[in-house]
Amino acid sequence: xxxxxxxxxxxxxxxxxxxxxxxxxxxxxxxxxxxxxxxxxxxxxxxxxxxxxxxxxxxxxxxxxxxxxxxxxxxxxxxxxxxxxxxxxxxxxxxxxxxxxxxxxxxxxxxxxxxxxxxxxxxxxxxxxxxxxxxxxxxxxxxxxxxxxxxxxxxxxxxxxxxxxxxxxxxxxxxxxxxxxxxxxxxxxxxxxxxxxxxxxxxxxxxxxxxxxxxxxxxxxxxxxxxxxxxxxxxxxxxxxxxxxxx
Numbered sequence: 001x002x003x004x005x006x007x008x009x010x011x012x013x014x015x016x017x018x019x020x021x022x023x024x025x026x027x028x029x030x031x032x033x034x035x036x037x038x039x040x041x042x043x044x045x046x047x048x049x050x051x052x053x054x055x056x057x058x059x060x061x062x063x064x065x066x067x068x069x070x071x072x073x074x075x076x077x078x079x080x081x082x083x084x085x086x087x088x089x090x091x092x093x094x095x096x097x098x099x100x101x102x103x104x105x106x107x108x109x110x111x112x113x114x115x116x117x118x119x120x121x122x123x124x125x126x127x128x129x130x131x132x133x134x135x136x137x138x139x140x141x142x143x144x145x146x147x148x149x150x151x152x153x154x155x156x157x158x159x160x161x162x163x164x165x166x167x168x169x170x171x172x173x174x175x176x177x178x179x180x181x182x183x184x185x186x187x188x189x190x191x192x193x194x195x196x197x198x199x200x201x202x203x204x205x206x207x208x209x210x211x212x213x214x215x216x217x218x219x220x221x222x223x224x225x226x227x228x229x230x231x232x233x234x235x236x237x238x239x240x241x242x243x244x245x246x247x
Contacts, residue, residue: 002125002132003235003243008214010195011129012184013158014064015140017200018219018240019126020152021117022107027058029106034074036092037099041080050078059224064201066141066164066174067100075099108144116151121239126157128244135159135188139180139197141167160187176203178211185213198240205231217243 002008017023034052042049052058052074061077062070068084075082075096085095091102129136137160138145145163149155162184166172172179178192185195197208200219208216209232217240218225218233225236237243 001244002129002134003246004196005215008134008194008196010135010137010185010188010190011126011198012137012139012181012188012195012208012213013122013126013198014200014204014219015138015142015145015148015163017063017221018198019118019122019138019154020148021119022111022148023063023200023221025107025110025114027054027063029103029110030058030062030070032106033099033103036102037094038078055222059202059222059227064141064175064199064203064207066167067104067143068096069174071096071100071103104143111144111148111151116148118152118154119239121241123154123157125240125243126154130157135190137162137184137188139184140164141174141180143168160184162187175201176206176210178207178213181207181211181213185211199233200228202227202231205233208232 013019016026031052031054039049061074083095085097087097089095089098089101091105092098136158138158139162141164143164162180167180172183181197185192192211193214195213196215196217197213198217199205199208200221205216205218205228216233218228218236220228220236220238228236
C-alpha cells in the first residue's frame, strides 16, 4: 500500500524539499547571501567575482546541512577561510556565524512574506502512513522547523521532531552524518532497520545510507535522480504519493 519494504514501521521525513516547498526559499537566501559576500570579497582582494551557482554549489555544499556547516563548506570550496565567530554575531559580520545569520534572516523574511506551501503529494503519503499505523518524525537541519510546519498546516501529522535546535542541544552532528536520523528513530522507539528515510538532499541521502536504515527514498525535485541513487537512495521519486501507486 505504501510502496515500502516489509518490516518498515517508521518514517523519518526531511522537511525542506520533501514536505514543504521551502527548498527554493533556502536556495534563494543562500544565493543572495553568498553573492553579496563574494562580491565584496572580490572587490577587496582585487579578484574576479564568481557568483554562487544555484545548482552545483547549492547541491554540493549547503543543501541539507546545518547552516554554519553550509557556510564553512562552501567558503572552503572557494579557498576562503574565516573565523568561526559566535551564534549571536550580527547578520553579515565577516565570520562563519555572521554569514549564516544573514542567510537565516533572509529565509525568515521570505517565509513571512510569502508563506509556506506543503507538497500535496507528500501530505497524502504522510496521512496514508498514519492510517497504516507507521510512526512518523520530521528530521531537519533547520532551526525554524516548528514554525515552518505550523505555517504549512502539517505539524499535527508528526509525532516527533528532530531539528536544528534539538541537534544543538544534544550535540548531534549534521547531515551527511546520520546522527539526527538516528535520534529520530530513537525518539520513535524503533531500530534504524525498521525506518525509512525520505530525503531530497544528497547529504541527507548519504546520512540515511550511513545510518544503515531499512530503506532510503530520494525525492527528486530538481532533476538529480542519478545523483540521489549514487549517494545511496534505494528508490527515487518525484513526489511521495508515487509510492502509493507502486505495485
